[in-house]
Amino acid sequence: xxxxxxxxxxxxxxxxxxxxxxxxxxxxxxxxxxxxxxxxxxxxxxxxxxxxxxxxxxxxxxxxxxxxxxxxxxxxxxxxxxxxxxxxxxxxxxxxxxxxxxxxxxxxxxxxxxxxxxxxxxxxxxxxxxxxxxxxxxxxxxxxxxxxxxxxxxxxxxxxxxxxxxxxxxxxxxxxxxxxxxxxxxxxxxxxxxxxxxxxxxxxxxxxxxxxxxxxxxxxxxxxxxxxxxxxxxxxxxxxxxxxxxx
Numbered sequence: 001x002x003x004x005x006x007x008x009x010x011x012x013x014x015x016x017x018x019x020x021x022x023x024x025x026x027x028x029x030x031x032x033x034x035x036x037x038x039x040x041x042x043x044x045x046x047x048x049x050x051x052x053x054x055x056x057x058x059x060x061x062x063x064x065x066x067x068x069x070x071x072x073x074x075x076x077x078x079x080x081x082x083x084x085x086x087x088x089x090x091x092x093x094x095x096x097x098x099x100x101x102x103x104x105x106x107x108x109x110x111x112x113x114x115x116x117x118x119x120x121x122x123x124x125x126x127x128x129x130x131x132x133x134x135x136x137x138x139x140x141x142x143x144x145x146x147x148x149x150x151x152x153x154x155x156x157x158x159x160x161x162x163x164x165x166x167x168x169x170x171x172x173x174x175x176x177x178x179x180x181x182x183x184x185x186x187x188x189x190x191x192x193x194x195x196x197x198x199x200x201x202x203x204x205x206x207x208x209x210x211x212x213x214x215x216x217x218x219x220x221x222x223x224x225x226x227x228x229x230x231x232x233x234x235x236x237x238x239x240x241x242x243x244x245x246x247x
């Protein structure tokens with residue numbers, strides 16, 4: 001048929017597509033929907049029952065954000081929907097569920113027993129072709145973080161990473177539990193005695209704000225309006241095995 005890729009080329013394309021779907025944990029139905037081709041066409045081409053047409057390959061490249069043709073492997077597609085391999089090579093449609101604003105909860109470093117709350121926004125950066133995060137509404141505005149989001153397929157974990165002048169700050173989170181909350185740990189530097197900075201790791205929860213008009217943020221102390229709710233979000237990180245804190 002006119003426009004069909006040679007059989008050897010089709011086999012190579014099929015292998016590359018299967019590898020991409022497996023690495024990103026995407027379904028064939030997702031690929032068919034994003035490429036605007038029928039599931040039957042995708043299934044037959046991937047199993048070798050029908051050769052790929054050039055038109056189909058171009059649509060698959062656009063959906064996956066890579067080139068599937070010989071000599072062009074790894075080149076970003078025109079849609080810019082694929083993050084770098086170093087961040088997990090995720091496609092934007094597969095991670096749009098992460099794009100929102102979150103209430104960020106962790107124990108306070110300055111007041112024992114209190115909870116520190118601020119906002120974190122996760123969004124897609126069109127120019128960089130990957131998810132980014134940014135913090136806001138912190139009492140210590142000068143320490144508000146910005147960075148990139150990594151989702152490696154091997155672990156399925158979510159990393160919020162800041163790299164600045166050789167310094168790293170890392171939030172390591174599980175995929176969402178009930179209500180869409182992300183739970184895990186924050187590894188950072190806390191203010192110590194004088195100008196000293198001390199390595200610290202604490203439980204961290206990102207809870208979807210759902211557009212709350214007046215969320216309680218800042219240092220939340222026992223007896224205040226949202227303290228019990230926030231405390232439960234933090235306590236269940238260890239209680240339900242979202243992170244381990246060995247004695």
